[in-house]
Amino acid sequence: AVVRNPGVQSIGSSIYMNGNLYCTWIISKKEDKLWPLDGNELANLVEDPNYQISLSVNKSMVIVASNSMQLPIYMRQYTKCCGYKVRGNKKYSLIARQNKDSTDFLLQVLGQTPGVAKVALSKFDGIIITTECNFNGGDINGLYTLNGKSSPLPEPLANGKIFDNRCSWTLPGVVKYNAGKLETKEGFFNLKIFVDETAVYNEDNVNLSGFACAA
Numbered sequence: 001a002v003v004r005n006p007g008v009q010s011i012g013s014s015i016y017m018n019g020n021l022y023c024t025w026i027i028s029k030k031e032d033k034l035w036p037l038d039g040n041e042l043a044n045l046v047e048d049p050n051y052q053i054s055l056s057v058n059k060s061m062v063i064v065a066s067n068s069m070q071l072p073i074y075m076r077q078y079t080k081c082c083g084y085k086v087r088g089n090k091k092y093s094l095i096a097r098q099n100k101d102s103t104d105f106l107l108q109v110l111g112q113t114p115g116v117a118k119v120a121l122s123k124f125d126g127i128i129i130t131t132e133c134n135f136n137g138g139d140i141n142g143l144y145t146l147n148g149k150s151s152p153l154p155e156p157l158a159n160g161k162i163f164d165n166r167c168s169w170t171l172p173g174v175v176k177y178n179a180g181k182l183e184t185k186e187g188f189f190n191l192k193i194f195v196d197e198t199a200v201y202n203e204d205n206v207n208l209s210g211f212a213c214a215a
Helices: 074-082
Strands: 011-017 020-026 053-057 060-065 085-088 092-098 102-109 116-123 128-134 139-146 149-152 158-163 166-172 174-177 180-183 189-195 198-206
Touching (some): 085 198, 092 189, 139 174
Antiparallel strands (some): 011 020, 053 060, 116 189, 128 139
């Protein structure tokens, strides 16, 4: 990958400390004049770690990293510093943060945006709580399934938002439905992520209190 337009300035800062120069700067795909190229395409710094990082001063060049795995944008690992825990795989990541009476979720698609993505939490007694993220329509729906029959949750999921290839919502600590209520922070769930009706991630024995970092 090569950096284009080296004369174009980006947002950043620098400081001398103990005889060393520390520099920080920001590049964004929205400002693609600054984003590195891989051939004729924008470098895929989110998914591909095989980019060597080097610094050049005049005619000297120093390799500072043999790959780009330590970049915060790689696999969006910057979320780990913000009180979130991450589950999923290289294409789909589910991030959670625990609040006192709820759990915040963020589903990120690291690739082509699907039509509909679903996150299903299944209890071993048969009840399933499903969040549907409709990327085409821009809406988020909460459902519960009992005895094979699915119905909308009596109360909409809070803080539902779809932006780019991300979907976020808040699951309350207690989910009420017509036949009773479910304490979401108690017991264990089977976690599944579906993309356009295809299961792309599956994990058993998930406890939301252990899944999510405390805010």
